[in-house]
Amino acid sequence: xxxxxxxxxxxxGVAEGEIVxxxxxxxxxxxxxxxxxEVMTDKASVEIPSPRTGTIAGxxxxxxxxxxxxxxxVSIDVKDGAGASQPAATAQHRANESAAPAVAVQxxxxxxxxxxxQATPAVRQLAKELGVALEGxxxxxxxxxxxxxxxxxxxxxxxxxxxxxxxxVAPKSAADAPGDQRVPLRGLRRKIAEHMRHSLxxxxxxxxVAECDFTDLVAHRAALKDEAERAGARLTFLxxxxxxxxxxxxxxxxxxxxxxxARGEIVIKRAIHVGIAVQTADGLTxxxxxxxxxxxxxxxxxxxxxxxxxxxxxxxxLDELQGGTITVTSTGQKGGVLATPIxxxxxxxxxxxxxxxxxxxxxxxxxxxxxxxxxxxxxxHRVVDGAVGADFLYDLIARLEAPTTWAAEAERA
Numbered sequence: 001x002x003x004x005x006x007x008x009x010x011x012x013g014v015a016e017g018e019i020v021x022x023x024x025x026x027x028x029x030x031x032x033x034x035x036x037x038e039v040m041t042d043k044a045s046v047e048i049p050s051p052r053t054g055t056i057a058g059x060x061x062x063x064x065x066x067x068x069x070x071x072x073x074v075s076i077d078v079k080d081g082a083g084a085s086q087p088a089a090t091a092q093h094r095a096n097e098s099a100a101p102a103v104a105v106q107x108x109x110x111x112x113x114x115x116x117x118q119a120t121p122a123v124r125q126l127a128k129e130l131g132v133a134l135e136g137x138x139x140x141x142x143x144x145x146x147x148x149x150x151x152x153x154x155x156x157x158x159x160x161x162x163x164x165x166x167x168x169v170a171p172k173s174a175a176d177a178p179g180d181q182r183v184p185l186r187g188l189r190r191k192i193a194e195h196m197r198h199s200l201x202x203x204x205x206x207x208x209v210a211e212c213d214f215t216d217l218v219a220h221r222a223a224l225k226d227e228a229e230r231a232g233a234r235l236t237f238l239x240x241x242x243x244x245x246x247x248x249x250x251x252x253x254x255x256x257x258x259x260x261x262a263r264g265e266i267v268i269k270r271a272i273h274v275g276i277a278v279q280t281a282d283g284l285t286x287x288x289x290x291x292x293x294x295x296x297x298x299x300x301x302x303x304x305x306x307x308x309x310x311x312x313x314x315x316x317x318l319d320e321l322q323g324g325t326i327t328v329t330s331t332g333q334k335g336g337v338l339a340t341p342i343x344x345x346x347x348x349x350x351x352x353x354x355x356x357x358x359x360x361x362x363x364x365x366x367x368x369x370x371x372x373x374x375x376x377x378x379x380x381h382r383v384v385d386g387a388v389g390a391d392f393l394y395d396l397i398a399r400l401e402a403p404t405t406w407a408a409e410a411e412r413a
Contacts, residue, residue: 001077001078002057002058002075002076002077002078003051003052003054003075003076003077003078004072004074004075005036005048005050005051005072005073005074005075005076006069006070006071006072006073007039007048007067007068007069007070007071007073008048008069009069009070015068015069015123015139015141015145015146015147016041016066016067016068016069016141016147016148017039017040017041017046017066017067017069018039018040018041018064018065018066018067018186018187018190019037019038019039019061019062019063019064019065019066019067019073020037020038020039020040020045020063020064020186020187021037021038021063021187022036022037022059022063023035023036023037023038023047024036024037024056024059024074025056025059026056026057026058026059027055027056028055028056029054029055030050030053030054030055030056030076031050031053032049032050032051032052032053033049033050034049034050035047035048035049035050036048036049036050036074037073037074038187040186040187040188040190040191045187045188045314048073050076052076052078053078053079054076054077054078054079055076055077056074056075056076056077057075057076057077058074058075059073059074060072060073060074060075061073063184063186064184064186066147066148066149068140068141068147068149069141123146123147123148123151126148126151127146127151130151130152130155131155132151132154132155134146137150137151137154138150187282188280188282188283188285189282189283192283192284195344195345196342198345199342199343199344199345200342202261202345203343203345203348203380203382204380204381204382205340205342205343205378205379205380205381206378206379206381206386207340207341207376207377207378207379208376208377208379208386208389208390208393209338209374209375209376209377210374210375210377210390210393210394210397211372211373211374211375212372212373212374212375212397212400212401213361213370213371213372213401214237214356214371214372214373214400214401215370215371216401216402216403216404217237217240217371217400217401217403218356218371220240220403220404220407221235221236221237221240228298228301231298232302233298233299233301233302233305234301234302234305235297235298235301236301236304237330237353237356238276238304238328238330238353239297239298239300239301239304240297240400240403240407241328241330241351241353241396241400242274242276242289242292242300242304242328243292243295243297243300243407244396244399244400244403244406245274245326245328245351245396246272246274246292246293247293247399247406248392248395248396248399249272249293249326249392250293251392251395252388252391252392252395253268253269254266254268254348254383254384254388255326255348255349255379255384255388255389255392256268256269256272256325256326256349257269257325257348257383258325258346258347258348259346259348259380259382259383260346266383269325271290271291271325272291272292272293272325272326273288273289273290273291273292273323273324273325273326274288274289274292274324274325274326274327274328275287275288275289275324275326275327275328275344275347276288276289276304276307276308276327276328276329277327277328277329277330277341278307278308278311278312280311280312280314281312285311285316285321286321286324286327286344287307287308287310287311287316287320287321288307288320288321288322288323288324289303289304289307290323297407307320324344324347325347326347326349326350326351327341327344327347327349327350327351328350328351328352328353329341329350329351329352329353330352330353331352331353331354331355332355334355336354336355337354337374338352338354338374338376339352339354339376340352340376340378341376341378342378343378343379343380348379348380348382348383348384349377349378349379349380349384349389350377350378351375351376351377351396352375352376352377352378353373353375354373354374354375354376355373356371356372356373357371357372357373358370358371358372359371359372375393375396375397377389377392377393
């Protein structure tokens, strides 16, 4: 008799998920707790484990398909005859959330008698793009939550929300040529696309770039490298940048903030949780160093390295992907001259660290070789003025150019 496995309620307001990749096929023998399928939600990528030992009888959703929580996604023939549907297995969270944390958009204040619209951030964004009013729309998801399918169904007949743009008509694609390859936009890559589009559509971004002389910091790092290794820390330039940045943020707190669009309020964050952009095989993700200002230089080095390895191995925990208040992206040796990092909405600032290498510089009237690199600071102009952003970046540069004034105390403190 077939045992039906349903998409579980993962919590945190998630009403649907995308089938990213099946890990089994019809006819496969599976054991209890063996991963069956990878599902991407607004919050994270999760693997749904098998609740029973048996044989796969049927797969009821295609890769790339969006399904509601509670929908049967796979059937398993079990030997003990225990068929009938049972509560779905608990999903095991792992890494691969989007390059930016999900945005929790709160509805505008309303009379207490009006019910709150239940919809995920991605569904709310889709509603804006389709010009569909969520209010009054009947949802087919758990507890009446509105799903993407509900929006697409209503898009043809529902009146556009006041001020909402009409749905854009996509231009016709050029015909495929011999040898062209089509790759489905799904999973982490789809989430990256959604979040980047949302960021650019919501914020008013601008980027300020300045050069930093890292010569003294390079020397300081070289002197500490062996000691750091003995302490189990891989000391790169990034821990220095993060440590110095936390001090600058105390001087310029509006960069460690978010904008609550619904309430029209700037939320200045007390804690400093720094997202670290990491390139993985599936795309860019940003695990978070929580309370970065409380960590020593060596502790930062260990935590950044640990999170980066966990991200690449697909072993990040959900809470390690949430709560970022500002982000740093390091382009490393292939960093080029500069870049314009895209904000991780609702954050209002992201710092890009580019290649550091010997270049000619004028020092006391003499041309000498110095270790130079550029820093790119992208900001949401709705919250941070250009002058404030420039002052912050030059304050950070002053700290990085004189590490001996603070780094010795920061090593283990």
